[in-house]
Amino acid sequence: MDADTDPGADPGRDPGRDRTVDVRRTATGGPPVDLDPTAPLDRFRSDERAIEGLPIRLVIALVVGVASLSVMMNMLSGINGLAVTELDAQPTPEVITPGGTDVTVTVVGADGEPVEGATVIVKGGSARLDGVSTAKTGPDGNATVAVNPSLRENQDEGTLVLDVKPPAGGGYTDKRGNAKVLVVKPSSD
Numbered sequence: 484m485d486a487d488t489d490p491g492a493d494p495g496r497d498p499g500r501d502r503t504v505d506v507r508r509t510a511t512g513g514p515p516v517d518l519d520p521t522a523p524l525d526r527f528r529s530d531e532r533a534i535e536g537l538p539i540r541l542v543i544a545l546v547v548g549v550a551s552l553s554v555m556m557n558m559l560s561g562i563n564g565l566a567v568t569e570l571d572a573q574p575t576p577e578v579i580t581p582g583g584t585d586v587t588v589t590v591v592g593a594d595g596e597p598v599e600g601a602t603v604i605v606k607g608g609s610a611r612l613d614g615v616s617t618a619k620t621g622p623d624g625n626a627t628v629a630v631n632p633s634l635r636e637n638q639d640e641g642t643l644v645l646d647v648k649p650p651a652g653g654g655y656t657d658k659r660g661n662a663k664v665l666v667v668k669p670s671s672d
Contacts, residue, residue, distance in 0.1 A: 567654050567655060567656040568592045568593050568594075568654055568655050568656070569592075569593055569655075569656055569657065569658065569659055570590055570591070570592060570598060570601060570647045570649055570655050570656065570657045571590070571591050571592075571593075571659075571661065571662075572588050572589070572590055572603060572645045572646075572647050572657075572661040572662060573588065573589045573590075573591065573662060574586050574587070574588050574645060574662055574663075574664045575587045575588075575589070576664075577662065577664060577665060578664075578665045578666075578667060579630075579632070579664060579665070579666055579667075580666070580667060580668070580669050581610075581632055581633050581634050581666060581668065581669075582631065582632075582633075583629065583630070583631045584629075584630060584631075585627050585628065585629050585630075586605065586627070586628050586630055586643075586664055587625055587626070587627050587628075588603045588605075588618070588620075588625070588626050588627075588628060588645060589620075589623075589624050589625050590603065590620045590624050590625075590626065590647055591624055592655065596624075597620070597622070597623050597624020597625070598620060598624050598649070598650065598653070598655060599620055599621060599622050599623075599624065599650065600619065600620060600650030600651075600653070601619070601620045601624075601626070601647050601648065601649055601650050601655070602617055602618070602619050602620075602626075602647070602648040603617065603618050603619075603620065603626040603628055603645065603646075603647055604616075604617050604645070604646040604647070604648065605617070605628050605630055605643050605644070605645055605646075605664070606643070606644045606646065607632070607641075607643060607644070608641065608642035608643055608644040608663060609638075609640075609641040609642050610632045610633065610634055610638075610640075610641025610642055610643055610666040611632065611633045611634070611635065611641070612630060612631070612632050612633075612643060613631065616628045616629060616630050630643060630664075632664075632666045634666060634668055638668070639667065639668045640665060640666060640667045640668065641665075641666045642663040642664065642665055642666065643663060643664040643666060644661075644663055645661040645662065645663065645664065646661065647661065
């Protein structure tokens, strides 16, 4: 016998749970409301949907949050990985005279480490050069380029321009201007 059919039963007691319920709410046809402050915890512990509802949502939120955090951390810590390194070409000698000579060009990254597999291109600037001379850097970052520059009539000096084509897949670029090789007319002392 329950509170609805037993005239002697206390209308404020839930016989199945032995807890006090709000009779006003029950009288209007709504679900009984527990007045016990520990009732929400009991409902949470006994709710079989909790595994399907709240924890799944929590797991989804956690997975999305961790994935987002991972992407952000990768972007922050991988800035060097995503960025490209500017190459620099350092010619030796920096000053030459007209005529055939070899110029050794060292290609280095921003940290000063030699870069292997870069292609060094030497073109005429204000000094003339027949065609373009190229060479590939070795493990030491050096490339030796044979050049035969000449100066125009009444020209005392000129320059050769160095360009570097970075190795494929190395994360390098060569957008800044490199050092130029100065070609000077020998003095006629």
